[in-house]
Amino acid sequence: MPRVVLVGPPGSGKSTTGATVAELLGVGFHDTDAAVEAAAGRSIADIFVEDGEPAFRDLERAEVSRALAAEDGVVALGGGAPVDPTTEAALAGHTVVFLDVGIADAAKRVGFAASRPLLAVNPRASWVRLMEARRPVYERVATHTVDTAGRGVDEVAGEVARLVGTDP
């Protein structure tokens, strides 16, 4: 079972902070977005364009299920992964940290590049809509919440490592 699973919206820092948390804890780091891309041999943006979002969600659900069973370090999920009901149910019993962030910090961090297909059109409004719909899900699955607003990667990673460092 992973030591900790990171959830949160695009720009919350799951991938970047997760790698630092893994270093601090001396464990491996696994990013489900990267794993889906490696398995498919294509970028997520290409999977969205060529096969559509439902096809990506199927690949993501399978990869998250595999990672929750097989990985034992830090696991970063894609931003939309916990919205899937099967994935939400599978997260029960795991140590899950919700990296919270507001639109101001997310916009600064992400720059809303085309690599995030759900934010390709009207990125700020799309991010706000996504976050409104997803906040209840992130809050339901989280065992801990860490506010990342105005805080750097090292500070956030230090707090996450302290929170989960004593968990079995």
Ligand SMILES: Nc1ncnc2c1ncn2[C@@H]1O[C@H](COP(=O)(O)OP(=O)(O)OP(=O)(O)O)[C@@H](O)[C@H]1O
């Ligand atoms: N706490 C932070 N302070 C400043 N910049 C940050 C912070 N966390 C992440 N970043 C920067 O924000 C950008 C996006 O971070 P990252 O890719 O880790 O987000 P993510 O949550 O994994 O997003 P996605 O859901 O799209 O995978 C990166 O350039 C990263 O360096």
Ligand SMILES: O=C(O)C1=C[C@@H](O)[C@@H](O)[C@H](O)C1
């Ligand atoms: O917020 C989302 O739905 C997404 C976030 C990214 O991590 C990727 O999983 C993909 O771009 C979809």
Ligand SMILES: [Mg+2]
């Ligand atoms: Mg990421």
